[in-house]
Amino acid sequence: MKLGEKFHPARLMRRFVPSTLTPLQADSTYGPPPETLGRIGSLEVRLARSQREVKLAQALRFNVFYKEMSAQANAALMLRRRDVDGFDAICDHLLVIDHDAEPQGAPAYRGRKGPAVVGTYRLLRQEVAERNGGFYTSGEFEIEGLIERKRPLRFMELGRSCVLKSYRNKRTVELLWSGIWSYVQHYEVDVMLGCASLEGCDVDRLALPLSFLQHNAAAPDEWRVRAVPSRRVPMDRMPAGEVDMRQALNQLPPLVKGYLRLGAYVGDGAVVDYQFGTTDVLVVLPVASINPRYFGHFGAPKERAPRPTH
Template identity: 30%
Template sequence: MMLKRGRYHARLAGNADDLRAAQRLRWLAFIGKRGVVDDGAAIDADQYDDACHHVLIEDQRSGILVATFRFMLLESGTEIERSYSASHYDLGRLREFEGPMVEMGRFCIHPEHADPDILRVAWGAMTRFVDDNKVGLLFGCSSFMGTDAQGYADAFAMLKERHLAPRRWLPRVKAPKVFRFARALRLMKPDPRRAQAGLPPLLRSYLLMGGWVSDHAVVDEQLGTLHVFTGLEIAAIPPARQKLLRGVAG
């Protein structure tokens, strides 16, 4: 068991059935929400699953799987090309990053469960892993539901204005279909309320801790999402926020 807090616990997948349950929830959260016909057995799976650890967050009372994510530990930036993110972004600049890195991906919460404590438990479990492995950078792809960027204009304008990656780590374009929001919205002043409302909860958490994003979003037709590369340098997390995270992680 990785972590137990309140009514939820987080644990690593221990067998093929656990992995399939995670893949099934991913399908429901990313693809099923688009109205795709469900045969009751559809899953979201890819070639990166075998290289990752998978975390399951369950309701202790009902046993229901309410959230999942996967993570891949890299020894340093020299291994960045192994990551899922590197298939969508040119991460050549991050090859210079020294020390352990973790890619966190496919994070999703069951469509019928919206308790904010689920996200807290997820961050607590990841915080424990980060501390145990002396990780220096946490990264991944933060997804906006749907592929129409227009509805997220304020959110993207705010990312452009406040949260772009430092130039030394900034990802370059690699994917065939992208929305270059930093360029397209360079003159737009975001409405703060609409911007916050448009941010995915996971990305909002990253940004509160000092995270940064790419200057473009990738249009992922397979999952029906827009996503931005997101990085969080652990040393840059404000002390008060670190204390909160470690309080959850125990």
């Protein structure tokens, strides 16, 4: 649990109750998602099918967050050598898997047998979150008000995204997004949200990208969400006229730029996450706002009955 995160008894229980993937992937309304959500060459994107595969994803996350980046691991994490928290038990885990016999730089994420996990995303649907104490994002941003305002729209949280360094290329990222889009289509998700991270905890050094986001990507009133007051850091650290657009874009992480290209909004205020060594912003992406030019890659949205908002 992060510093400042709300306490939910269900979250504490998840640390001690053995989990299974079946209830999360099965749904009486929609049925199970497809076995495979996309493939390019030797790379396949699909959901984790076993606890062993989830552990391989957690090992990959540990490598990226704690060894490559600047996250601070406690003794338990160092011994386990996997990035684990209570939310893993209730999330679906999207995996990019390399079926090649010798994937580049990935032996630690293939277990004793089988293909290697080289990319991952954690997905949490609203109906699952509400049965288990809420979203991870609510520890940093006041998303509950937005969800209530927008009922009966269906929300989904994206988080814990990472790709093995040797696989960080357009092909892998597009495959991940293809998997996310297939999942969104299957479960008729209306809104994606989650924390996106800028590396570093010194907000003054991040003044340019934070100010760029504030002045160019702030959510309109109907989608606006504030950071938790006790953790909120202002993002408008420079006047709009002083923001060098090209330099700011160069400083934004590729993931954040990808969200913006799709049509995402950014919340009000950032949050410094000292454990992970990042400064987090809230990303809100209504499916209806996705730029149609990307449907050529991922497919147009399915026709569905309109859902009125409050």
